[in-house]
Amino acid sequence: MTGGxxxxxxxxxxxxxxxxxxxxxxxxLRRNAIVLFVCIELMLNAVNLTFVALAQLHGASGQxxxxxxxxxxxxxxxxxxxxxxxIFRHKQSVDLQNINLLRG
Amino acid sequence: xxxxxxxxFAACTVVTASMCILSRSAMSAVLWLTATMLSLxxxxxxxxxxxxxxxxxxVYAGAVMVLFLFVVMLLNLGHATSDMRGPAxxxxxxxxxxxxxxxxxxxxxxxxxxxxxxxxxxxxLSDPATLFxxxxxxxxxxxxxxxxxxxxxxxxxxYLVPFEITSILLLAAIVxxxxxxxxxx
Numbered sequence: 001m002t003g004g005x006x007x008x009x010x011x012x013x014x015x016x017x018x019x020x021x022x023x024x025x026x027x028x029l030r031r032n033a034i035v036l037f038v039c040i041e042l043m044l045n046a047v048n049l050t051f052v053a054l055a056q057l058h059g060a061s062g063q064x065x066x067x068x069x070x071x072x073x074x075x076x077x078x079x080x081x082x083x084x085x086x087i088f089r090h091k092q093s094v095d096l097q098n099i100n101l102l103r104g
Numbered sequence: 105x106x107x108x109x110x111x112x113f114a115a116c117t118v119v120t121a122s123m124c125i126l127s128r129s130a131m132s133a134v135l136w137l138t139a140t141m142l143s144l145x146x147x148x149x150x151x152x153x154x155x156x157x158x159x160x161x162x163v164y165a166g167a168v169m170v171l172f173l174f175v176v177m178l179l180n181l182g183h184a185t186s187d188m189r190g191p192a193x194x195x196x197x198x199x200x201x202x203x204x205x206x207x208x209x210x211x212x213x214x215x216x217x218x219x220x221x222x223x224x225x226x227x228x229l230s231d232p233a234t235l236f237x238x239x240x241x242x243x244x245x246x247x248x249x250x251x252x253x254x255x256x257x258x259x260x261x262x263y264l265v266p267f268e269i270t271s272i273l274l275l276a277a278i279v280x281x282x283x284x285x286x287x288x289x
Binding site for chain 2: 006007008009010011012013014015016017018019020021022023024025026028029030031032034035037038039041042045048049052053055056057058059060061063064066067068070071072073074075076077078079081082083084085086088089094095
C-alpha cells in the first residue's frame, strides 16, 4: 500500500458495504417490527463507518457528520419505538403481517 | 499490526451483525447489535476517530440500545417463534442484498492514491497528500488541540447552524414520543 496517510480506507469501505447489505437483508427478511428497527440502526452504523473512514482524507467534517447521523438515529429510535408501543397496545402484536391497515 | 487488529474487529462486526439479523428473539437481536456497535467503536479508534468511538459507546451502545431493551422487555413478547418470511422473500432478499453488496463492495478497491487520481482526473497523479491536505491538517490539529478539540472546532464554527437545528429536532422527537406512547394526554 503506497497510501501512507489512510491505509485502512479500502477495507473500512468494504466492511461498511457488508454491514449495509446485512441491514438491508434483515429489513427484507424479518417480520418483527423491533428487529426491523434494529436492522435500520445497523444501516445507519454502516453509513457512519463510511463517514469516519473518509474523514481520514477530508478532515474532521466527516466526524461532525457522524454526530448529526447519531442525533437523527436517536430521534428516529425514540419516535419509532413509541409508534411500536402504540401499535402493540392496539393490536397485541408487533408482527408486520398483522399490521397491514394501509394495504387496503 | 494495525491492519491485523482491524481485520479481527471487522470479523467480529460481520459475525455479530449476521447473528443480529438471524437470531430468533428480538432480545438477542438487540444484544447482538450492541456487540456490533462495540466492535465498530474499536474500528473507529483504529481509523483515528477516538471521540466518535467514545460517543458510539456512550450514546449508541449505551442510551439507544437501553431504549430498545426497555421496549422489548415492556412488550413482553413471550417465547418468540421464528418470524422469518417465506422462501420467496428469502430468495428476493438474497438477490437484492447480494446485488447491493457487490455494487458497494467495489469500494473495497479504493485507496487514497486511486481516489486522488479519480478526483483530479489524471491517472498519473498519485500523491494524495497534496490533494487531500484537509486530512493531514486535521491530523496535526488533533495532535495540537486534542481529539475533542479537533472535532469541536468545526462543530461549533462551520456547522453551528445545523448543530442548533439539531436541538429543534430532538425537541420534536421528545414531544412526538411522549404524545405517541402516552395512553391519555
